Amino acid sequence: HDKKLAIDTLSLTIKKIKEASPDSRIIFIGPVPEWNANLVKIISNYLSEFKKTPPLYMTYGLNSEISEWDSYFSNNVPKMGIEYISAYKALCNESGCLTRVGNGPDFITAVDWGHLTKPGSDFLFNKIGNKIIK
Numbered sequence: 001h002d003k004k005l006a007i008d009t010l011s012l013t014i015k016k017i018k019e020a021s022p023d024s025r026i027i028f029i030g031p032v033p034e035w036n037a038n039l040v041k042i043i044s045n046y047l048s049e050f051k052k053t054p055p056l057y058m059t060y061g062l063n064s065e066i067s068e069w070d071s072y073f074s075n076n077v078p079k080m081g082i083e084y085i086s087a088y089k090a091l092c093n094e095s096g097c098l099t100r101v102g103n104g105p106d107f108i109t110a111v112d113w114g115h116l117t118k119p120g121s122d123f124l125f126n127k128i129g130n131k132i133i134k
Contacts, residue, residue: 001065003072014080026082027132030073032116032124033088033097034063039110043099059096063113067092083131090127091120098123 010028017026035042042061046054054060070088077084091098091109100107101119109120116124 001069003069007072007076010077011080014082018081028073028077028082028084029128030070030077030084030086030088031066032114032120033091033110034066034113035110036061036063038112039099039108040105043108054099055095056100057093057095057098062097085128085131087124087128090124 014026017024037045039061043054046058046060066088070086074084074086088097098109098120100109101123107119108117109123111117
């Protein structure tokens with residue numbers, strides 16, 4: 001994946017939005033954490049390997065490239081004159097990224113590589129919603 005190409009493409013999109021609606025507030029929400037497989041499978045693998053429930057925040061099975069993308073976007077998106085909100089930072093901490101918001105499979109945060117579940121989406125909105133709705 002080419003980060004510069006992503007920024008160049010985004011820049012063209014932002015330019016078109018500003019041309020069509022110059023007074024609009026534009027917010028770019030960065031990538032959510034990605035897991036190397038389905039999160040249910042990763043949690044199952046963790047249980048099998050370590051014989052214990054995974055922590056709420058973990059790096060086991062986490063795609064580390066997404067943190068790099070988030071940092072890149074965080075540094076470059078504001079230069080386009082728009083706001084950047086890090087979904088990654090809202091869902092992750094120094095221990096890793098959020099795996100679930102409660103106990104049981106209904107509370108996992110991600111469906112697959114880049115899509116949140118409803119509980120995951122609700123958690124994210126509760127963390128960043130005040131930055132969006134002003």
